[in-house]
Amino acid sequence: MRAGISVRFLAVIAAAWWTTAVHAYDLDNGNAAIEVVIPAVLPVAFSDVSPTGGDATLILRTTTLITNAWFDATAPYHPTAVGVYSRLGRRPAGESATNRNLNIALMHASYQVLNSLLPRHRQAWRDMLTGAGLDPDDTGTDLTTPVGIGNVAGQAVAQGRLHDGMNQLGDEGGRNYNPMPYMDYTGYAPVNTAYDLKDPSHWQPDLQRQGVGLYKIQQFVTPQYALTEPYSYRNPKRYHVPPPKASDHHHRALYRQQADAVLQASAELDDQRKMMAELFDNKILGLGFSAVYAALSQGLSLREFIELDFLTNMASYDAGVVVWQEKRNYDAVRPFSAIRYLYGNDPVTAWGGPGMGTVNDLPASEWKSYLEEADHPEYPSASTCFCMAHSQAARLYLGSDNLNWTVSQPAGSSRVEPGITPATDIELVFPTWTEFAADCGQSRVWAGVHFPAAIEASEQLCGVFGDTAYDYLATLLDGSAPERPPAEGLGQGGRGHGHRGRGRH
Amino acid sequence: MRAGISVRFLAVIAAAWWTTAVHAYDLDNGNAAIEVVIPAVLPVAFSDVSPTGGDATLILRTTTLITNAWFDATAPYHPTAVGVYSRLGRRPAGESATNRNLNIALMHASYQVLNSLLPRHRQAWRDMLTGAGLDPDDTGTDLTTPVGIGNVAGQAVAQGRLHDGMNQLGDEGGRNYNPMPYMDYTGYAPVNTAYDLKDPSHWQPDLQRQGVGLYKIQQFVTPQYALTEPYSYRNPKRYHVPPPKASDHHHRALYRQQADAVLQASAELDDQRKMMAELFDNKILGLGFSAVYAALSQGLSLREFIELDFLTNMASYDAGVVVWQEKRNYDAVRPFSAIRYLYGNDPVTAWGGPGMGTVNDLPASEWKSYLEEADHPEYPSASTCFCMAHSQAARLYLGSDNLNWTVSQPAGSSRVEPGITPATDIELVFPTWTEFAADCGQSRVWAGVHFPAAIEASEQLCGVFGDTAYDYLATLLDGSAPERPPAEGLGQGGRGHGHRGRGRH
Structure with missing residues (x-):
């Protein structure tokens, strides 16, 4: 699996290098979001956030904050727009005659957000700016300049989402030492272990291979995402899905039916x-x-x-x-647990693993999903x-x-x-x-x-x-969005270091 | 953590490239084990076997089989030596006047073993040979040539250790599909979970961070190593250590004493x-x-x-x-569990995490060992x-x-x-x-x-x-070692696909 990612890395890195090092970056006509920021972020996203790009909560929070920073940093160049986390006034229309000022502002804003989100990669973010001809040491906050607008807007987004409930700093629950960024602080524990399916209706962490021969057990990634402040609505409790009736193993026929549907899809890959x-x-x-x-x-x-x-x-x-x-x-x-539970070592017809195609003598206990389940x-x-x-x-x-x-x-x-x-x-x-x-x-x-x-x-x-x-x-x-205080988690209690009130937009 | 390894990678890769690509490799005077094979293996060992080099069982099996292949492939050039897994006759002394034949034999033997151990990296092993001027497609087995000796000796080592008990193929326990290389087949399960220390005397898998915000739970790596055939003695049951009396939490004073010793060492780092x-x-x-x-x-x-x-x-x-x-x-x-169990959130004096030095108000529950515990x-x-x-x-x-x-x-x-x-x-x-x-x-x-x-x-x-x-x-x-059949696991039952007899040297 890693080989595929690595090839992609090299292509991305080469492309970024080509864009930013060989040619002077064209601030007036370029799209620095696509041509500078994304190529700088991609290798780090795959190496340090999610090796497969499949860890959605961490990937999405990263990309949402970056694009939020782009939006807020360019709002002053729009006729009416305001930022989510800043109100930086309005620049004359002439300043957005080309992309220059927008590009400068969005790159500085990205720099601020990336240093907050992924501080171990500070050098990569510095290189991102210098490669496009900008100066990472220019920390100016003059709101008549695109550098100042970018810096202020980016910092406001970083600050605005710092305690949004996702535990970016790893200090939720009052932790003072050895921060554990993005670690659960809600006390989730699975009812099953990787070794024992005690309750076949519920989630079982899987044992997953890493590299040649290490196996690691899944942990529910960021359960506190449920307590994280959304942007576009106030109360997540307004939204629900119906109970997963067929996942209740007491409904044996339904339980088997949906497991069989997954096996059939596997066989038909x-x-x-x-x-x-x-x-x-x-x-x-x-x-x-x-x-x-x-x-x-x-x-x-x-x-x-x-x-x-x-x-x-x-x-x-x-x-x-x-x-x-x-x-x-x-x-x-998940299907892997249900299929093992229902059929044990009985033979099933399904995809038989990489390169095996569909086989009809697969012990159910040896079935694997084509993709590894997310955490x-x-x-x-x-x-x-x-x-x-x-x-x-x-x-x-x-x-x-x-x-x-x-x-x-x-x-x-x-x-x-x-x-x-x-x-x-x-x-x-x-x-x-x-x-x-x-x-x-x-x-x-x-x-x-x-x-x-x-x-x-x-x-x-x-x-x-x-x-x-x-x-x-x-x-x-249209500029009608009310001013928005820094986001905070929706849970009870919250951080030990002083929980602010619940006022939101 | 990954940054340090990466820098090392680049240095190693650069060194290997310099050695093998810029200069024609000096087969007569070089030491290809150090100059060709090790630089080729290192990056793969860190990327695909053990990111920190700390997963000893997997690292050691890799390095032991490679060095075994070197030994067996060069034995015919020694006056009296025999290989562990092959008896390939004796070459005239003149053929070892320089390192040339030994180097060729050991590189071909390495190639065979590496293709068995790390088959996903076939291209790297091909490059290893071609970089030194050898031909990976030369699969000759003529025992009057160093290529033939290397190929035969390497294959014999790979075959000799293929079912040594470590479950290299992932087929132990009769598994036919979706092999799980190096996976436990002995049924080990911890008494504690990462979430709950039910018995404070026993091992608790830890939650460990990977990258920015993924957490994974440890699984005992290769418990079946205990059932793996050693090289140099027959029966592991002859060797024992005394029981870890102080790890039995019923011996409360001893239990606390040894936890305090670890905290003190942490404070004195x-x-x-x-x-x-x-x-x-x-x-x-x-x-x-x-x-x-x-x-x-x-x-x-x-x-x-x-x-x-x-x-x-x-x-x-x-x-x-x-x-x-x-x-x-x-x-x-492990100490982390015992320290949390004994002291909960009480303050202790210890290393406070990266960059923090020694602190005296560290809640015991937030203590971390300087290194992550192995699995x-x-x-x-x-x-x-x-x-x-x-x-x-x-x-x-x-x-x-x-x-x-x-x-x-x-x-x-x-x-x-x-x-x-x-x-x-x-x-x-x-x-x-x-x-x-x-x-x-x-x-x-x-x-x-x-x-x-x-x-x-x-x-x-x-x-x-x-x-x-x-x-x-x-x-x-001295050539007196008896001929050795392929290694096999020491456990009861063993593989489903026909367990051979127990005859060993």
Whole structure:
């Protein structure tokens, strides 16, 4: 798996180097968000945030804060817009005649946010600015300059989300030493262990291989996401999915039926579905690049790209708060546990592992999902919810369902079956956002990490977060959004070092 | 942590490239084991076997099989030696007038073993050979040629250890699909979970951070090492350590005393001890490079280096079998659990985390060991045992206790406290193998991962594995070693696919 990522790394690093080192960066005509910031962030995201791009909560918080910083830093150059976390006045229209000032402001804002989010990579963020001809040591705060606007806007976003409930600093619960960033502070513990499925209705952490021969056990990633302040609505408790009835093993027939549906999907895997599963598993390539593609193919301006990219990230991020609330509430079993529990060593027909194709004598206990399960309970599907929110937001902003994205998948480029899948060069085609979201959802069943009900639940619920995010963006754009205090967690008690009141916008 | 490794990577890769690409490799005068094979293996060892070099069982099995291949492939060029897993006849003395044939044979043997151990990195192993002017596609088995000798000897080692009990193929227990290499097949399960210390005498898997915000729970790495066939003795059950009396929490005063000893060592950490702890934690840099240094500084020939390096690896590897037997048997608690259990949130005086120095108001529940604990129960100390066996083996082979190894540690080069520790350039000095092993052992208490009794137990026991390994090497060198069938696990039942008889040398 790592090999695939590494090749991507090298390509990205080479591209960034080419852009920023060989040519002087074109501030007037370039899109520094796409051409400077994203290439700088990608290698760190894969090396230090999520090796597969599949750890959605950490990836999404990173990308949402960065795009928020872009938005807030360029708001003064818009006729009416205001930032989420700053009100920096308005610059004369002449200052946005080219992209120069917007690019300078967004890069300085990115620098501030990245130093807050990923402080161990300070040198990479310095290089990002110097590579584009900017000075990381220019910490000016003059709000008549793009450097000052960028610095102030970026710092405000970093500060605004520092204690949003996700425990970025690792100090929640009053921890003073040895901070544990993003660590759970809500006391979640699974009812099952990796060794023993005590209750077959509930989530079991899986043993997953790392490298040649290390095995590690999953821990529910950021259960406190359920207590994190959303951008575009106040109360996550307004949103719910129906209980996952078939995951209750007392409903034996339903329980078996949904497990059989996953086995059948596993047996029917083909190259198209395998590559689809891999694309959507990687939140940077699936979610992130779809927005970049839409912006480039539809000729969006720099400002419009920033609006779309912040919007879609915010929609997904806000969707995630409710998904985590529901995941935590139902704590539902993943297919691998249910299949082992139901069938033990009995033979089943399913995908037999990398390079094996579909086999009909697979002991159920040896079945594996095509993708490794992410570190959280099964129900509802987070990926589906992100894709639904993202697609709805994009549809509203772009005024059309049309996407027309084609993703080429060269023969053998699979991360799970390298050198084998796909057998020939193939293309994944997404004519519309509706089809993009539908394939995204189904791909989680094909991948074996979800039951169909988890996809249906997210499909039913999650468009609304595209709506709320779009509505909130509209108030930011027309300047009517009320001023917003720093975000804070929604939980009881909160941090030991003095919990502020609950006032929010 | 990853940054430190990466820098080391680049240096190693650059060195290997310089050696093998810029200059045509000097087969007659070079030492390809040190100059070609080790630089090729290091980056893969850190990227895919053990990110810190601290996962000793996986690292040691890799290095032991490689050095075994070197030994077996060069035995035909020795006047009397025989291989562990092959008997390939004797070559005329003239063929070892220079290092050429030995180098060719050992590189081809390495290629065979590496393709068996780390098959996903086939391209790296091909590049290793081509970089030195050899042809990886030359699979000849003509035993009058160094290529044939290397290929046959390497394949025999790979086959000889394929089912040695470590579950390299991931098929133990009769698993037919989705192999899980090096996965436990003995049914070990901890009595405690990461969330709940049910029995304070026993091992608790820890929650460990990976990257920015992922947390994973430890699983006992390769419990089946206890059932793996050693090289140099038959029956691990002959060797034991005394029970870890103070780890039984019913002996409350002793239990507290040994926890306090770890806290005191933590409070007394200085730059010298921190860097010592880091050096010995990395089995490649601590164990591996000490042998390379001894060989280079004492002017060993290529053949002598191979003998020393195989000997010290074998001694450690064989020591590990007993250590894992005893670790599994006692399943003893690590200091972090005991300290939390004893003192809860009460303040203690100890190292307060990276960059914090020693603090006197550290809630015991927030204490962390300077190094992360490895993935196995505490007692006895594996690192100490490896160092004792390694040192005794080296002492016997070299005929002296002298080592005179100085390891430079530039200011800020710490992996745990990068940019901070050591405050100035320092040197770690090991005048003798005795002092090397003593510092190695104590460094595990300084690092906070062991109680003193675990070090004492290994110090008492483990020299003997240097003796047994040296004795076995002597029989290989004089040709008296009996022919050896492929190794197999020592457990009951074993693999489902037909367990062979128990005949061993």
